[in-house]
Amino acid sequence: MLNSSIRYQDHTLFCDGVPLKDIVAITGTPVYIYSFKRVLENYERIRTAFAALKPHIHYSAKANANLSLLKTLIQAGAGIDAVSAGEIHRALQAGAAPDSIVFAGVGKTPNELAYALEQGIGWINVENIGELQLINEITKALHREPAQVALRFNPDITANTHPHIATGHGGAKFGLTAETIRDILENQERYPHVHLAGIHLHIGSQLHDTDATRQAVQAALDLIAPHPAIRTVNIGGGLPVAYRPDDTLPSLGQFAETLTPLLKDYTVMLEPGRSIVADAGLLVVSIIYVKKQAGQAFLITDGSMTELIRPALYQAHHEIVPVMTGSHEHKPLSPVNVVGPVCETTDVLGKQVSLPEMFPGELLAILTAGAYGMVMASNYNARPRPPEAAVLPDGRTWRMIRRRETWDDLLAQDEMV
Ligand SMILES: *Cc1c(COP(=O)(O)O)cnc(C)c1O
Numbered sequence: 001m002l003n004s005s006i007r008y009q010d011h012t013l014f015c016d017g018v019p020l021k022d023i024v025a026i027t028g029t030p031v032y033i034y035s036f037k038r039v040l041e042n043y044e045r046i047r048t049a050f051a052a053l054k055p056h057i058h059y060s061a062k063a064n065a066n067l068s069l070l071k072t073l074i075q076a077g078a079g080i081d082a083v084s085a086g087e088i089h090r091a092l093q094a095g096a097a098p099d100s101i102v103f104a105g106v107g108k109t110p111n112e113l114a115y116a117l118e119q120g121i122g123w124i125n126v127e128n129i130g131e132l133q134l135i136n137e138i139t140k141a142l143h144r145e146p147a148q149v150a151l152r153f154n155p156d157i158t159a160n161t162h163p164h165i166a167t168g169h170g171g172a173k174f175g176l177t178a179e180t181i182r183d184i185l186e187n188q189e190r191y192p193h194v195h196l197a198g199i200h201l202h203i204g205s206q207l208h209d210t211d212a213t214r215q216a217v218q219a220a221l222d223l224i225a226p227h228p229a230i231r232t233v234n235i236g237g238g239l240p241v242a243y244r245p246d247d248t249l250p251s252l253g254q255f256a257e258t259l260t261p262l263l264k265d266y267t268v269m270l271e272p273g274r275s276i277v278a279d280a281g282l283l284v285v286s287i288i289y290v291k292k293q294a295g296q297a298f299l300i301t302d303g304s305m306t307e308l309i310r311p312a313l314y315q316a317h318h319e320i321v322p323v324m325t326g327s328h329e330h331k332p333l334s335p336v337n338v339v340g341p342v343c344e345t346t347d348v349l350g351k352q353v354s355l356p357e358m359f360p361g362e363l364l365a366i367l368t369a370g371a372y373g374m375v376m377a378s379n380y381n382a383r384p385r386p387p388e389a390a391v392l393p394d395g396r397t398w399r400m401i402r403r404r405e406t407w408d409d410l411l412a413q414d415e416m417v
Helices: 020-027 037-050 068-073 087-094 111-118 129-142 178-186 211-226 252-263 272-278 311-313 407-411
Strands: 007-010 014-015 033-036 056-060 079-082 102-103 121-127 148-152 195-200 230-234 267-268 281-293 294-300 320-322 333-338 349-357 363-366 389-392 398-402
Touching: 007 121, 014 020, 014 033, 020 087, 020 211, 020 281, 020 398, 033 037, 033 272, 033 363, 037 056, 037 068, 037 079, 037 389, 068 079, 068 195, 068 398, 079 087, 087 111, 102 111, 121 129, 121 195, 121 407, 129 148, 129 195, 148 178, 148 230, 178 195, 178 211, 195 267, 211 230, 211 252, 267 333, 272 281, 311 349, 349 363
Parallel strands: 033 389, 056 079, 056 267, 079 102, 102 121, 121 148, 148 195, 195 230, 230 267, 294 333
Antiparallel strands: 007 014, 033 281, 281 294, 281 363, 320 363, 333 349, 389 398
């Protein structure tokens, strides 16, 4: 959606001080464009809202792991939340200090754990007993100081969010039950090479309900209350982002106000992803064809589910707007389906989008696409993944931060036998 960085000026959509059409003239379409100014402002907004808790903010790299983006946030003081050894590697390449990295994830392999421990990662969020035993063995074998471990608690609370992104209910694969956590904490001598130092919870993305979050955090605090050595509470990510103009969501201030009284005596960690990058990014596509059939109108674009899978994967909604509105002033709006060229019926970017009559060659911007966009892009249908461009924090300079893949890139891993 539009905001202080992604906005119209003179009938032209801008990213900060740069008209999108200027970027597209160099990069072509489809292309992801990000405002690093907006990224940093979002980071600061979270820091300010939770200031009373002096939280350690670990940006969740899985939302958007571009190296320049990671570097920008790391230089602003963020740590990184990684969910694979690959993400740890990216974070280190982008300049993260090893001890500012948190390693989370439901199925860390022995190789990934060994890599994380060898690199001296700050924290590991543990999601099962087997993993705890592995960390104990690997740390012993490496003769290293134990890494700090936080136990990921599954509070068995149903977050009011899309079922595909809820993670805190009892039936989900994530986290440890209260009973298991009590057992681990009461028998810490079983893990002499593990430093049990925190509790972690992440009950889902797009949290809508501060009260459910409060209950989950309270349940976590009840679990660690008998163990005063546990001083760190990592409350995960999930801070919501508006994708529609009429979305009503709790504000950062409301989350902070709800949680601050509970957490004021603890060291607090946060792992925001979406709330830092989603509204700082968009995907620009070109219209290839206009088609009307069976009472439906279609804009067929050069962007598809291979660039942005969220609509196909979880019926996510993204606002779609023309990049240039000059010739469309005062024209009537009518509903069209914005679709891609991929051979799947679900290859839809927007259903029944209200747009003026548009023509081949015109540009559309798919808004709020900075998070879970490029990271989920695929090469299905042998489509090269798109480039990424960023307007730097000065608001005037823009740079390519990843080039478009080539057909050669797509062939590079194949062996012809
Ligand atoms: C995905 C994830 C996050 C980030 O979630 P957002 O909704 O993008 O803020 C944080 N922590 C963990 C453990 C995650 O899996």
